[in-house]
Amino acid sequence: MILSEYKSKELIAQYGVKIPDGRVATTAAEAEERCREIDATKYVVKAQIGAGGRGLAGGIKFAATPSAVRSEVTKMLGKPLITEQTGTSGEIVSEVYVEAAVAIAKDVFIAIVLNPVTAQPTLLASANGGVEFEQMARMDPDVVSSIVLIEGADISGFLNGLGFADSSAAANAIASATKAFVANDMTLLEINPFAYTEAGEWLAVDAKVSLDGNAMYRHPELESLVSDDSLTPAERVAHENEINFVKLDGDIGVVVNGAGLGLATNDMLVAAGGKPANFMDIRTTATSFQITRGVELLLEDPTVKLILLNVHGGGMTVCDTVAEGVAFAYARSSRKLPIIARLAGQNAEWAMKILNDRLLPVETCKDMTSAVSRAVAIANGRAA
Amino acid sequence: MSILVDKDTKVLVQGMTGRSGTFYTDLAIRYGSDYVAGVRPGKGGTEHIGLPMFDTTAQAMAETGANASLIVVPAHHAAEAMIDAINAKMGVVVCITERVPQHDMTRVKAALKGSDTVLIGPNSQGILTPDGCKIGVMPTRDARPGTVGIVSRSASLTSEILAQASSAKLGQSTTVGIGGDAIHGLSFVDCLKLFREDDQTEAIVLIGEIGGREEEDAAAYLASLDYGKPVIALVVGNQAPKERRMGHAGTLSIFGSETVTQKIDLLRDAGVIIARNTDDVVPCVAAALKA
Numbered sequence: 001m002i003l004s005e006y007k008s009k010e011l012i013a014q015y016g017v018k019i020p021d022g023r024v025a026t027t028a029a030e031a032e033e034r035c036r037e038i039d040a041t042k043y044v045v046k047a048q049i050g051a052g053g054r055g056l057a058g059g060i061k062f063a064a065t066p067s068a069v070r071s072e073v074t075k076m077l078g079k080p081l082i083t084e085q086t087g088t089s090g091e092i093v094s095e096v097y098v099e100a101a102v103a104i105a106k107d108v109f110i111a112i113v114l115n116p117v118t119a120q121p122t123l124l125a126s127a128n129g130g131v132e133f134e135q136m137a138r139m140d141p142d143v144v145s146s147i148v149l150i151e152g153a154d155i156s157g158f159l160n161g162l163g164f165a166d167s168s169a170a171a172n173a174i175a176s177a178t179k180a181f182v183a184n185d186m187t188l189l190e191i192n193p194f195a196y197t198e199a200g201e202w203l204a205v206d207a208k209v210s211l212d213g214n215a216m217y218r219h220p221e222l223e224s225l226v227s228d229d230s231l232t233p234a235e236r237v238a239h240e241n242e243i244n245f246v247k248l249d250g251d252i253g254v255v256v257n258g259a260g261l262g263l264a265t266n267d268m269l270v271a272a273g274g275k276p277a278n279f280m281d282i283r284t285t286a287t288s289f290q291i292t293r294g295v296e297l298l299l300e301d302p303t304v305k306l307i308l309l310n311v312h313g314g315g316m317t318v319c320d321t322v323a324e325g326v327a328f329a330y331a332r333s334s335r336k337l338p339i340i341a342r343l344a345g346q347n348a349e350w351a352m353k354i355l356n357d358r359l360l361p362v363e364t365c366k367d368m369t370s371a372v373s374r375a376v377a378i379a380n381g382r383a384a
Numbered sequence: 385m386s387i388l389v390d391k392d393t394k395v396l397v398q399g400m401t402g403r404s405g406t407f408y409t410d411l412a413i414r415y416g417s418d419y420v421a422g423v424r425p426g427k428g429g430t431e432h433i434g435l436p437m438f439d440t441t442a443q444a445m446a447e448t449g450a451n452a453s454l455i456v457v458p459a460h461h462a463a464e465a466m467i468d469a470i471n472a473k474m475g476v477v478v479c480i481t482e483r484v485p486q487h488d489m490t491r492v493k494a495a496l497k498g499s500d501t502v503l504i505g506p507n508s509q510g511i512l513t514p515d516g517c518k519i520g521v522m523p524t525r526d527a528r529p530g531t532v533g534i535v536s537r538s539a540s541l542t543s544e545i546l547a548q549a550s551s552a553k554l555g556q557s558t559t560v561g562i563g564g565d566a567i568h569g570l571s572f573v574d575c576l577k578l579f580r581e582d583d584q585t586e587a588i589v590l591i592g593e594i595g596g597r598e599e600e601d602a603a604a605y606l607a608s609l610d611y612g613k614p615v616i617a618l619v620v621g622n623q624a625p626k627e628r629r630m631g632h633a634g635t636l637s638i639f640g641s642e643t644v645t646q647k648i649d650l651l652r653d654a655g656v657i658i659a660r661n662t663d664d665v666v667p668c669v670a671a672a673l674k675a
Contacts, residue, residue, distance in 0.1 A: 114486055116596065119493040119567045185487050187566075214459060215485035258540020259564065260593055263620040264662045267644075270623040271661065279624065284521075285482075314523030314543045345543055346523055369663045 004048040006097040008209035016176035022099030032070035040100030048095040053083030107193035121149040129193040185215035242286035243294040250275025253298035257282040274376035284316040291325025308375040309341040319351035327358040342371035386513040386558040387578040396421040396450035399457035420448040442472040452476040463488035479505035489567040503569025509539035509561035530555015535575040536591035557585040572602040594621030603650035614672035
């Protein structure tokens, strides 16, 4: 689960990583009032959204006075911010962070991750940093160097070799960040820019933290932070119901069990000229009632024209569990969208009987290819 | 033969007395696999669904000769269970537990270093040698013994491809789910090496997904030698929602390519036959075996 900037920074600051003085606000008046508490000659106003790419999209603005802060916040709050990571509808800005603008001598990039092969905390660093770092790194992966953060690793020497100023101070900050990374079960801690100020101090000017949702049972103290700031309301409902769900821009609602089958279904829909309205993966632990909530998310969405039901029963999720969930959602909704069903594996025949007995508007296909092409034909108005 | 497990494999279950443990142990025994013991601290000396229970994995191995283990314990105990099995020098450990915290894997990986234990998972569907041995949660109704090896990151797609293969009269030597978590044990490359040495296996299906670098590593391995058997790959997630993950740019050397296309290009360049979609895999296998 991804934390917004200010939550990320306040979390790592508890471990000794220095951050600029800042305050969070949800109204323009509050922002103006709170920034008077900050000792600064100039302020930065930053939209708090989960997605990256804010700087280039107008989500970061400088202001010279508290009243200028107020006017910048007024322009941001309640409006969608569209960045290269948000999709076309953007993310609505409901919180802003106002902080002291610092005079920066040099921006660098650092991140701490778990190496997927060794599972050891690993530092990624580059003497290049700042808002355009992402694009630069995409062109040239060699711009980033890495070192394993084990006891006794010479981090200062490593940073010095990359050309970091005052590398021993930077290494101390990174040691603090590593403590925060391990103590809080982070899967990613990125500080970009990690800034060396003209006053000779290393500051985390922006930070992004991803926490491991699977480890939150041992972090009750993080409860107030752990709503995933990057989820939409529909996605949150789905996640609470044991369903992985991501809203997409198309018109074909998909109900699928298994992440791999879900990805494969959407790949085939697009290859056949269709547009999926969502990605869905019903987890093996989901009950029929939870599946009902997932199907209701599609029935409630006016852009969805039909539902493609693609289930391979097996393990703990058998076809009839999914069929019961679908049937119950239809019983509770007045919007009887057509269903194209491809059911295979455990209890496929039983599931088909459930759908037919409840008089659902269902059409069966024998394999994925024919189900996908039928769904695309209906969505594109070639129903006959 | 098959890889890693066969009819002579003796399996113990860590966490057998729970709901899932009981359910999957019972299914595997009904399938004809040789399950010999259960492990649960405090339950030593008792019996559960007809099998003797032990307090530790080492005791159970000494008493029963178990050489493989199925771990079905809650996520917050999974790392300890894996380390317990590794320290007891278990041959094959299959962890099906989902949602194991990533930082717990730091300790598991440290225990694995220098050990001969093969860890499959966590978050794996398990391993199945049809009519020989099932250690996992996969359905077996459609499995048939044969010559196709399957290695996969996706449980649902493995079931789908296996069912299609069997209905086309293409049986399976062994199917392995390496697990859906970012940090896991056995890799695609490990499985490819095992399938290469296995006389029974004539073709390998590799089922990949967006994310990670399993496919990249497999491509590099296959490009490095004359593999000698056809490998057919399906890599899904070409239309995956763009993950709203943060700046992973520049971390390709650690986290793999950003797109499925890049993975597919690498595999194709390494001589792998690329299936266009799920329904194209089995026809590709059939054609490769005829060639």
